[in-house]
Amino acid sequence: MTVLEPRDVPSLAAMLATANAERVPLVPRGGGTRLDRGARLSRGETTLSLAGLPRDIEHCSGDLTATVSASATIGEVNAQLARAGQWLPLDPVFTDRSTIGGLIATNACGSARHRYGAPRDLIIGVDLALADGRTAKAGGRVVKNVAGYDLARLVCGSFGSLAVITRATFKLVPLPPTAITVEVTWPGDASGGTRRLTEAALALAAEPLTPTAVELDVPSPRLLLRFESTLAGADRQASVAAAFCVAAGLRAARIGEDHQSTVWRDRTASIWRASGTSNEARTVVRVSVLPTDVIAMLEAVAVRARDRGVGWHASGHIVLGVFYVALDGPDEAQAAVITAVRQTVEARRGHAVVLAAGAGVKRLVDPWGDPGNAFRLMQAVKARFDPHGILSPGNGPGGL
DSSP, rough: OEEEOSHHHHHHHHHHHHHHTTOOOOEEEEESTTOOSOOOOOOOOOOEEEETTTEEEEEGGGGGGEEEEEBBBBBHHHHGGGGGEEOOOOEEEETTBHHHHHHHHHTTTTTTHHHHHHHHHHEEEEEEEOTTTTTEEESSTTOOOOSSSHHHHTTTTOOOOSEEEEEEEOOOEOOOOOEEEEEEEEEEEEEHHHHHHOOOOOOHSSSSSSSSSEEEEETTTEEEEEESSHHHHHHHHHHHHHHHHHTTTEEEEOTTTTHHHHHHHHHHHHHHHOOSSSSSSEEEEEEEOOOGGGGHHHHHHHHHHHHHHHHEEEEEETTTTTEEEEEEEOHHHHHHHOOOOOHHHHTTTEEEEEEEEEHHHHHHHOOSSOGGGHHHHHHHHHHHHTOOOOOOTTTTTTGG
């Protein structure tokens, strides 16, 4: 496998220009934590490693913004921002290796999405190296700058298929002084617990509370609520939420301050970590449905996985209706589960996208599913930015 390692933006642009002229396919790579996402199977493409680019972080604390290099990791960025009491509220798995460029390209985030959104909700400017070697900028460095074409949001979730991200500007939020986590469980059987916890989470969403995260884990159901504010504010909200859940017949308990960071980190990593019980690759499917359809979706996953003998568990932003479903088992069985669940989800106007899977599963099932009427527009955008199709060919949304 050929690897190109530019040391600065001009050398990156030159490499792109050469590859474009010679029609050489390139796959941009940051920290390497999400290379299995999308539809790409290894076809001998040249890897364009961005690890050697300078890792600059320009922090404008007075404006609550930061402009950072795509090669910087989210861990590095937030470590520096924390010195001024601010942070970029993205908390994906592998924070020590997840680069800013990779997070933007896959629109990846963590549990804080409930309150702060995904990268496309926080980005306000971007610097790009285009497929033909030109460089471009869009957006600005202040939150109020909204003039021009919103190229910054366009590249979020593009999987490197439109351009190579070199720098980005984000809006920031103050770093909360206190975090309190409440664990909510159901004292009865697991099947009934999923429904009761889901109903409780949706009811809590209508209450005057501002949790940073509201996450549901199944099939051993539990609901995790995180409140971040001043000590008094977080304490009051946690107490109100716990009392609400207890009144609904659930159990609620606070997780110790010294233990809660481990709980959040481990539950996020567990989705991506193989079970260790077999040699099959783990599959992760992101399912997006209306919050009111979550129960039906999870029931469909449980039934299909049981029928096919596939191990599974799921974790997600319950109030947003976005879940990550992990599957373990033979390729054919996993593919059958994905197909059946996708039919259920799409019938409810939702989406099921395979984020990670082994080559066997990717050969049996389309990772993207039906992109709908938007696919023609996506093809037109791809043709505009990368007419020769050299950037991440076949790995963009819908297989662009």
